[in-house]
Amino acid sequence: MQKLGLIVNPIAGIGGRVGLKGSDGKEVIKKAMALGAKPVSPQRAVEAPRELVPLKEKILLVTYPREMGEDEAKKAGFAPKVIGEITSGQTTAEDTKRAAREMRDLGVDLILLAGGDGTARDVYDAIGVDIPVLGVPSGVKMHSAVFAINPWAAARIAMEFLWEELPLKETEVMDLDEEAYRRGRLSAKLYGYLLTPYEPSLIQGVKFASSTTEVERDEQAAIAKHVVEEMKPNIVYILGPGTTTRAVAEELGIRNSTLLGVDLLVDRKLVAGDVNEQQILQAIEGKPATILVSPIGKQGFIFGRGNQQLSPEVIRRVGKDNILVLATPQKLALTPVLKVDTGDAKLDDELRGYIRAITGYRQTRVVKVV
Amino acid sequence: MSDWYRQARWDREGRLEPLVFELGGPGHIGYSLPKPPEHTNLPKHLLRTELRLPELSEVEVVRHYTRLSQMNYCVDLGTYPLGSCTMKYNPKLCEELASLETATCIHPYQAEGTVQGALELMYKLERCLAEIAGVARVCLHPSAGAHGEFVSMLITRAYHEFNGEQDERTQVIVPDSAHGTNPASAAMAGYEVLIVPSDARGRVDLRALEAAVSERTAAMMLTNPNTLGLFEDRVVDIVELVHDVGGLLFYDGANLNGILGKSRAGDMGFDIVHFNLHKTFATPHGGGGPGAGPVGVTQELEKFLPVPVVEYDEKRGEYYLDYDRPNSVGKVRAFYGNFGVLVKAYAYILMMGARGLEEAAEAAVLNANYVMRKLSGTRGYELKFDATGPCKHEVVFSAEPLKRETGIGAREVAKRLLDYGMHAPTYYFPPIVSEALMIEPTESESRDEIDRLINALKAIAVEASTDPEKLRAAPTVTAIGRLDEVKASREPILSWRMYRKHRA
Known part of the structure; x- marks a missing residue:
């Protein structure tokens, strides 16, 4: 039985469609809500576990309550092990960090992380390169290299990592200045590194195995x-x-x-x-x-x-x-x-x-x- | 269709055919050795009292190797579409001629007057190869393709040294679609390697090449047709760009099967070319054993060729070996090349004739294009670069769509093909095509055989959806299933001594 963690940042991506270029900070989220924005993350996040449902007998899916993963996991067809506590509707970066730490301490093999660059930064802050993390892209900005190209690819990489042993790689976590970005200027800092399963089909060749x-x-x-x-x-x-x-x-x-x-x-x-x-x-x-x-x-x-x-x-x-x-x-x-x-x-x-x-x-x- | 093949598997109680050291026993006699002389001049510390050689009877030896051969696969058994390797049929007549006593029982130290036939054969083979590639002279010494590339780079060095430019010219340009050994050969000769990318058509990106050439360019190594099986149609411009800055052009002629009799390296403007006799000229692939990678040069570079060179003295009416060549790069191997391989190649060229060689290229190109057309449109496989024009002797498909849709990649396709009784294509090469399947049918295959290959590849693409586990487990009908390739290449056990150590 493989232990797979799932953390969903329920508000990631909320600023994207309404043109706010990100979802960092309470003000922005309020503004996005006022503009009629709907969270993107939960819909995207559900696709990855759904792809893994045929293997659900072989996976122990560990996740956080309600909109931070439980809802998505159940919707996908899993019966997840739910840990931790949150105040539904008012989740913060602290919840993401706590979830990452608790999953690490439980010994999960890999954390699937649905969110954007900000979510990746939170996880980096919490656990660094202690255990492997793979991003399911569902934020606005995904400049970090920890994200798979789409949720389905994330599921496939997870599958290969859990059963066929993909190599691990330190991948960049980026920090983009959202204020500057909203003013039309890109200014990204290298924030840190996460440990990510590396999909060799991108680079193929036996030596990479x-x-x-x-x-x-x-x-x-x-x-x-x-x-x-x-x-x-x-x-x-x-x-x-x-x-x-x-x-x-x-x-x-x-x-x-x-x-x-x-x-x-x-x-x-x-x-x-x-x-x-x-x-x-x-x-x-x-x-x-x-x-x-x-x-x-x-x-x-x-x-x-x-x-x-x-x-x-x-x-x-x-x-x-x-x-x-x-x-x-x-x-x-x-x-x-x-x-x-x-x-x-x-x-x-x-x-x-x-x-x-x-x-x-x-x-x-x-x-x-x- | 896949059940028509099952490879022999000789195993006893779960152990495959034992090694020859584990077979036989004391007193099993194969043949008798002559009595050693009473006195030798060897120093005492070199003398051994115990040899620990295996003792086997003749029948034990014969059965051992026959069993091993049954657990192997070869061109004589079936289709072998290993791209870039040109696994064409090796005519038995050439083998017979190379087994004649006049070829096997001569010694390189024999007086020239007693091996005139051998010297004549080398002289004439050289003339044939020079004519085929459009160059002035050819050296037959290099014992493998990469060795030929390396000798070509040594000649490049000698040329620039002769011109007093060895310190400035430090770079060798290699396209990213080149044969994998090219960068290594240049580096071994002391050059920096500068790689230029391919364009969207799978040819050398000319604008990148313009940015790459400079007064530091020593040479460019080009494979044409390249490893995508595509002809560099801007080759004249490429040659001009490199010549204009004073660099030499090396033609990687490992595989001439796509252009024999149609175009020649010399005519395209190349200065140096090498050949792989075990590809184009149907001598067996040694698998690390004897090969031959002759090198041809223009008249300007002739003086740098390795010694000795076979010459003909018209006055005496005799062939002889010329060592008196002051500008030569020197010796590149012992003696004059792998003679047995040279005999087979010469026999092949004479047997085929000029028209026959051209026909071989035509058939090889036709077969590759047949595969390309028949397999195009199969769900799961796609052509990455130029999908419109014809290919040359090989075609590179990408199994990327298959991987995307089913998780089954080129490796699984290749492994599964073994279950269909065919050798795998080259996979994951060239590296510029993701999930590459590089198919080279050669001229040897009949249409029926090629159809069988195409149908198998199509069937496997379907199996990837219907029965992916089968592909992940493949091959299952071979003597040995899937190996741990990484372990095999990182911790190889190559000798009885290593094996004993490993077991201990």
Whole structure:
């Protein structure tokens, strides 16, 4: 018997159809309700367990009361084990966090999480990478890589993970500034990582049947080895966020690099950690510099998602020719084209075309930037 | 239909046919060894008193290997549509000729005057291959396709060194639809690998290539037709782009089965080409055993070829081996190539003749297109790239729709095909097609056989909905069912010694 957790964020997605671009904060939810919005999440959430009903004898579905999963599970045809307590109609982020923690403590094999980026952040806050989590996309913004492409795909991935052993992978949880987003500006921060079953049909190949995390780590290490070998003295290396760039720091023996922020390296040493735009500009004043970035999240953005410290001015000062994109072959298979959204349309245009991404030790790939 | 095949399974009390070391027993004699000499010059620490070799009678040996062969599958048993491998029939006449004493009982150290026939055969095979690929000279030494690629990269290095450009030219461009060994061969020769993507038609993205070429380009490695079975119709532009920056063009000719007699690497503007005799020229696939991957070059690159080169002295009327080549990359293997393989390939070329080789390509391309047309529209399979034009010698379907609808992917389709008594197509390759099923029927298959293959693939697509468990469990009628492929490749047990250690 496999233990599968189900957490539904009942208000996720409420702001989407009415054009509010998200559902973070009580005010927004009230506003959405006033605009006649209906929760999207419960309808989407029911599709995943429904797909798993043929296997219900083999699954113990653990869920939270009422609209946080119980209703959806029953509607799908399961007889779930319901834990915890909520005040129906007034659920909050705290309920999501508590549910995640309790499911972890009960030893569930996988949590299915119906919601959006905000829900993923709550679960990350609660349990980090303690147990695997898979997102059923039902929010407004799903920039995090923890989400399956649709509820049916989520069910299939869950099935494969529970019975055929899919590898696990650290996937990005994104934090998009909803206020800025409502004003028409995308500004996403890399918030953290969740442990997600990784579906190899996206990337196929026998070697991936072992452990994607392991294979991808090896690939990241190979990229890092190449980058470090090519490093030159007196150049300021601006190391963007993410696990691929972290590998470069690790290759240099730097253990305290900033996973979610930007670090500066000179002569193979960390000279400043977690810097902001102004600090970068000061550091590169009158000095040659190189930016090392890795695509963040699912959409393949190399600028403008999770690394806004690398502002248009920073990019211009460094120069297009001094941007090194680092991406494992696996990452590029998921995002075969790269994107830029620096906030400066003219700069975005200049960055478009073809660039070279370092994909391994002495291995580069020409990739389209759109 | 699937019950017409059942593979032999020799097992005793749940154990498959034992290893040869576990068979026989003391005193089972196969043949007698000559008495060792009283005195040898070998140092004492190399002398062994105990060999621990198995002792088996002749009949035990014969039965052992016959049983193993019955638990195997081969081109002589049935359809073998393993894409990119060209598993065509190996004519028995070629095998017979290669078994003649004049081929098997000569030694590479023999005086040239006593092996004139062998030298003549190599000289003439070289001329044939040069004519087929449209190049000036060919080296027969490399013992495998990837070895041929590697030698080609060594020649590329020698060329740039000769021009004093070895320090600037550090990159080799490889399309993402290339043979998997290309990047490895370039890297082994010390080059950085620069990969260019394919466009929506499954051909090299020319704009990406424009961004890739530079004064740092040493060479580009191109497979044409590529691994999607598609002809690079902009090959002339590709060649020009690379030549314009001073790079060389390498043609991966592992598989010429789609273009024999129709187009030639040399005519397309390539500088270096390699051949896999075990694909195009019907010699058996060694599976790690003896192969042959000759390399052909233009006149300009001739001086860099490995030594020795077989030459003909008209005055003496004799063939001889020429080692006096100062610009040569040197030796790339012991002696002159896998001679037995060369004999089979030469016999095949003479047997087929120019027109025959062309017909082989025509039939191979026709068969692949027949599969493409007949299988197109089958629910579950789709063509990812250019679905309009003809393919060449192979066709790549994607089982992605099947995977999406039923959860059954290319691997399950391939495994299930074994239950139908056919070898699987290549699956999960090329990596640019998700759930790839790469089918290459070759010219050897009759229409009946190809129809059988197509019907099996269609039946499996239906089974994916009606009986998915059967596919997940497949193959079930073979001697060995599904293996733990990851374990097999990570912890292989390759010798009796390793096996003993593993068991202990």
